Amino acid sequence: MQKWIMSGLLVVACAFAAVLMFTLPGREQVAQEEKPQMPEITLNAEQAEAVIKANCISCHGDQLQGGAGPNLQKVGAELSADQLFGTITKGKGMMPSFKDKLKEEEIANVAMYLSEKK
Ligand code: HEC
Incomplete structure:
Protein backbone atom coordinates (compact mmCIF):
# COMPACT_ATOMS: atom_id res chain seq x y z
CA MET A 1 0.00 0.00 0.00
CA GLN A 2 2.76 2.39 1.04
CA LYS A 3 4.53 1.68 -2.24
CA TRP A 4 1.62 2.99 -4.27
CA ILE A 5 1.59 6.25 -2.37
CA MET A 6 5.33 6.69 -2.85
CA SER A 7 5.23 6.12 -6.60
CA GLY A 8 2.20 8.37 -6.87
CA LEU A 9 4.14 11.14 -5.16
CA LEU A 10 7.09 10.55 -7.46
CA VAL A 11 4.91 10.96 -10.55
CA VAL A 12 3.46 14.20 -9.20
CA ALA A 13 6.93 15.50 -8.39
CA CYS A 14 8.17 14.69 -11.89
CA ALA A 15 5.22 16.43 -13.49
CA PHE A 16 5.86 19.47 -11.34
CA ALA A 17 9.54 19.52 -12.30
CA ALA A 18 8.64 19.27 -15.99
CA VAL A 19 6.22 22.18 -15.75
CA LEU A 20 8.85 24.29 -13.98
CA MET A 21 11.40 23.50 -16.65
CA PHE A 22 9.15 24.88 -19.35
CA THR A 23 7.83 27.91 -17.51
CA LEU A 24 11.04 29.25 -16.00
CA PRO A 25 12.80 31.53 -18.48
CA GLY A 26 15.96 30.05 -20.00
CA ARG A 27 19.33 31.70 -19.59
CA GLU A 28 19.22 33.14 -23.10
CA GLN A 29 15.90 34.82 -22.51
CA VAL A 30 17.17 36.50 -19.35
CA ALA A 31 20.25 37.78 -21.17
CA GLN A 32 18.05 39.27 -23.86
CA GLU A 33 15.96 41.15 -21.36
CA GLU A 34 19.06 42.68 -19.85
C1 HEC B 1 20.22 64.21 -15.29
C2 HEC B 1 21.30 64.45 -16.19
C3 HEC B 1 21.31 63.72 -17.53
C4 HEC B 1 20.33 63.73 -18.50
C5 HEC B 1 18.98 64.44 -18.48
C6 HEC B 1 20.86 62.95 -19.59
N1 HEC B 1 22.10 62.47 -19.28
FE1 HEC B 1 23.27 61.30 -20.44
N2 HEC B 1 24.63 61.13 -18.95
C7 HEC B 1 24.57 61.81 -17.75
C8 HEC B 1 25.73 61.44 -16.95
C9 HEC B 1 26.05 61.96 -15.56
C10 HEC B 1 26.46 60.51 -17.71
C11 HEC B 1 27.74 59.76 -17.31
C12 HEC B 1 27.35 58.43 -16.75
C13 HEC B 1 28.53 57.59 -16.32
O1 HEC B 1 29.41 57.31 -17.17
O2 HEC B 1 28.54 57.18 -15.17
C14 HEC B 1 25.74 60.35 -18.97
C15 HEC B 1 26.15 59.50 -19.98
C16 HEC B 1 25.55 59.44 -21.22
C17 HEC B 1 26.01 58.63 -22.30
C18 HEC B 1 27.21 57.68 -22.28
C19 HEC B 1 28.44 58.38 -22.76
C20 HEC B 1 29.63 57.46 -22.71
O3 HEC B 1 30.68 57.87 -23.25
O4 HEC B 1 29.54 56.35 -22.17
C21 HEC B 1 25.17 58.84 -23.36
C22 HEC B 1 25.25 58.21 -24.74
C23 HEC B 1 24.18 59.78 -22.92
N3 HEC B 1 24.43 60.12 -21.62
C24 HEC B 1 23.13 60.23 -23.70
C25 HEC B 1 22.06 60.96 -23.23
C26 HEC B 1 20.90 61.29 -24.01
C27 HEC B 1 20.68 60.91 -25.45
C28 HEC B 1 20.04 61.96 -23.18
C29 HEC B 1 18.65 62.45 -23.50
C30 HEC B 1 17.71 61.48 -24.01
C31 HEC B 1 20.72 62.10 -21.89
N4 HEC B 1 21.93 61.47 -21.96
C32 HEC B 1 20.19 62.74 -20.78
C33 HEC B 1 23.59 62.68 -17.35
C34 HEC B 1 22.42 62.93 -18.03
Whole structure:
Protein backbone atom coordinates (compact mmCIF):
# COMPACT_ATOMS: atom_id res chain seq x y z
CA MET A 1 0.00 0.00 0.00
CA GLN A 2 2.76 2.39 1.04
CA LYS A 3 4.53 1.68 -2.24
CA TRP A 4 1.62 2.99 -4.27
CA ILE A 5 1.59 6.25 -2.37
CA MET A 6 5.33 6.69 -2.85
CA SER A 7 5.23 6.12 -6.60
CA GLY A 8 2.20 8.37 -6.87
CA LEU A 9 4.14 11.14 -5.16
CA LEU A 10 7.09 10.55 -7.46
CA VAL A 11 4.91 10.96 -10.55
CA VAL A 12 3.46 14.20 -9.20
CA ALA A 13 6.93 15.50 -8.39
CA CYS A 14 8.17 14.69 -11.89
CA ALA A 15 5.22 16.43 -13.49
CA PHE A 16 5.86 19.47 -11.34
CA ALA A 17 9.54 19.52 -12.30
CA ALA A 18 8.64 19.27 -15.99
CA VAL A 19 6.22 22.18 -15.75
CA LEU A 20 8.85 24.29 -13.98
CA MET A 21 11.40 23.50 -16.65
CA PHE A 22 9.15 24.88 -19.35
CA THR A 23 7.83 27.91 -17.51
CA LEU A 24 11.04 29.25 -16.00
CA PRO A 25 12.80 31.53 -18.48
CA GLY A 26 15.96 30.05 -20.00
CA ARG A 27 19.33 31.70 -19.59
CA GLU A 28 19.22 33.14 -23.10
CA GLN A 29 15.90 34.82 -22.51
CA VAL A 30 17.17 36.50 -19.35
CA ALA A 31 20.25 37.78 -21.17
CA GLN A 32 18.05 39.27 -23.86
CA GLU A 33 15.96 41.15 -21.36
CA GLU A 34 19.06 42.68 -19.85
CA LYS A 35 20.20 43.93 -23.21
CA PRO A 36 17.42 45.99 -24.78
CA GLN A 37 16.83 45.24 -28.46
CA MET A 38 16.92 48.27 -30.72
CA PRO A 39 13.95 48.48 -33.12
CA GLU A 40 14.72 49.03 -36.81
CA ILE A 41 13.94 52.58 -37.85
CA THR A 42 15.17 55.12 -40.37
CA LEU A 43 17.04 58.08 -38.98
CA ASN A 44 15.06 61.29 -38.62
CA ALA A 45 17.66 63.89 -37.63
CA GLU A 46 15.13 66.65 -37.03
CA GLN A 47 13.14 64.54 -34.59
CA ALA A 48 16.33 63.39 -32.87
CA GLU A 49 17.43 66.99 -32.36
CA ALA A 50 14.02 67.88 -30.90
CA VAL A 51 14.08 64.93 -28.48
CA ILE A 52 17.64 65.79 -27.42
CA LYS A 53 16.72 69.44 -26.92
CA ALA A 54 13.79 68.46 -24.71
CA ASN A 55 15.50 65.71 -22.69
CA CYS A 56 19.28 65.78 -22.80
CA ILE A 57 20.79 69.26 -23.07
CA SER A 58 20.12 70.09 -19.41
CA CYS A 59 22.93 67.69 -18.55
CA HIS A 60 24.89 67.31 -21.77
CA GLY A 61 24.89 70.97 -22.91
CA ASP A 62 22.98 72.68 -25.74
CA GLN A 63 25.73 71.76 -28.21
CA LEU A 64 26.23 68.39 -26.46
CA GLN A 65 29.55 69.86 -25.32
CA GLY A 66 29.06 68.41 -21.85
CA GLY A 67 27.99 69.68 -18.46
CA ALA A 68 26.69 67.48 -15.67
CA GLY A 69 27.01 64.65 -18.21
CA PRO A 70 29.92 63.98 -20.58
CA ASN A 71 30.50 65.61 -23.97
CA LEU A 72 28.57 63.66 -26.64
CA GLN A 73 29.87 65.48 -29.72
CA LYS A 74 32.03 62.53 -30.77
CA VAL A 75 30.26 59.77 -28.89
CA GLY A 76 29.62 57.85 -32.15
CA ALA A 77 33.36 57.21 -32.44
CA GLU A 78 33.24 55.19 -29.25
CA LEU A 79 29.76 53.71 -29.07
CA SER A 80 27.60 52.00 -31.68
CA ALA A 81 23.91 52.86 -32.12
CA ASP A 82 23.13 49.60 -30.34
CA GLN A 83 25.26 50.52 -27.32
CA LEU A 84 23.85 54.05 -27.27
CA PHE A 85 20.34 52.63 -27.33
CA GLY A 86 21.21 50.49 -24.32
CA THR A 87 22.69 53.39 -22.34
CA ILE A 88 19.78 55.74 -23.03
CA THR A 89 17.19 53.05 -22.34
CA LYS A 90 18.69 51.77 -19.11
CA GLY A 91 20.67 54.78 -17.89
CA LYS A 92 24.19 54.62 -16.50
CA GLY A 93 25.52 55.94 -13.20
CA MET A 94 24.04 59.43 -12.78
CA MET A 95 22.46 59.25 -16.21
CA PRO A 96 18.71 58.58 -15.86
CA SER A 97 16.88 55.80 -17.70
CA PHE A 98 14.58 57.01 -20.46
CA LYS A 99 12.68 53.75 -20.82
CA ASP A 100 9.46 55.20 -19.40
CA LYS A 101 9.92 58.71 -20.74
CA LEU A 102 10.55 58.16 -24.42
CA LYS A 103 9.20 55.70 -26.95
CA GLU A 104 11.52 52.91 -28.05
CA GLU A 105 11.53 54.38 -31.54
CA GLU A 106 12.49 57.81 -30.22
CA ILE A 107 15.40 56.36 -28.26
CA ALA A 108 16.50 54.35 -31.30
CA ASN A 109 16.34 57.48 -33.45
CA VAL A 110 18.45 59.48 -30.97
CA ALA A 111 20.88 56.54 -30.70
CA MET A 112 21.29 56.45 -34.48
CA TYR A 113 21.68 60.22 -34.63
CA LEU A 114 24.39 60.19 -31.96
CA SER A 115 26.16 57.20 -33.49
CA GLU A 116 26.79 59.32 -36.62
CA LYS A 117 28.59 61.92 -34.50
CA LYS A 118 32.23 61.01 -34.98
C1 HEC B 1 20.22 64.21 -15.29
C2 HEC B 1 21.30 64.45 -16.19
C3 HEC B 1 21.31 63.72 -17.53
C4 HEC B 1 20.33 63.73 -18.50
C5 HEC B 1 18.98 64.44 -18.48
C6 HEC B 1 20.86 62.95 -19.59
N1 HEC B 1 22.10 62.47 -19.28
FE1 HEC B 1 23.27 61.30 -20.44
N2 HEC B 1 24.63 61.13 -18.95
C7 HEC B 1 24.57 61.81 -17.75
C8 HEC B 1 25.73 61.44 -16.95
C9 HEC B 1 26.05 61.96 -15.56
C10 HEC B 1 26.46 60.51 -17.71
C11 HEC B 1 27.74 59.76 -17.31
C12 HEC B 1 27.35 58.43 -16.75
C13 HEC B 1 28.53 57.59 -16.32
O1 HEC B 1 29.41 57.31 -17.17
O2 HEC B 1 28.54 57.18 -15.17
C14 HEC B 1 25.74 60.35 -18.97
C15 HEC B 1 26.15 59.50 -19.98
C16 HEC B 1 25.55 59.44 -21.22
C17 HEC B 1 26.01 58.63 -22.30
C18 HEC B 1 27.21 57.68 -22.28
C19 HEC B 1 28.44 58.38 -22.76
C20 HEC B 1 29.63 57.46 -22.71
O3 HEC B 1 30.68 57.87 -23.25
O4 HEC B 1 29.54 56.35 -22.17
C21 HEC B 1 25.17 58.84 -23.36
C22 HEC B 1 25.25 58.21 -24.74
C23 HEC B 1 24.18 59.78 -22.92
N3 HEC B 1 24.43 60.12 -21.62
C24 HEC B 1 23.13 60.23 -23.70
C25 HEC B 1 22.06 60.96 -23.23
C26 HEC B 1 20.90 61.29 -24.01
C27 HEC B 1 20.68 60.91 -25.45
C28 HEC B 1 20.04 61.96 -23.18
C29 HEC B 1 18.65 62.45 -23.50
C30 HEC B 1 17.71 61.48 -24.01
C31 HEC B 1 20.72 62.10 -21.89
N4 HEC B 1 21.93 61.47 -21.96
C32 HEC B 1 20.19 62.74 -20.78
C33 HEC B 1 23.59 62.68 -17.35
C34 HEC B 1 22.42 62.93 -18.03
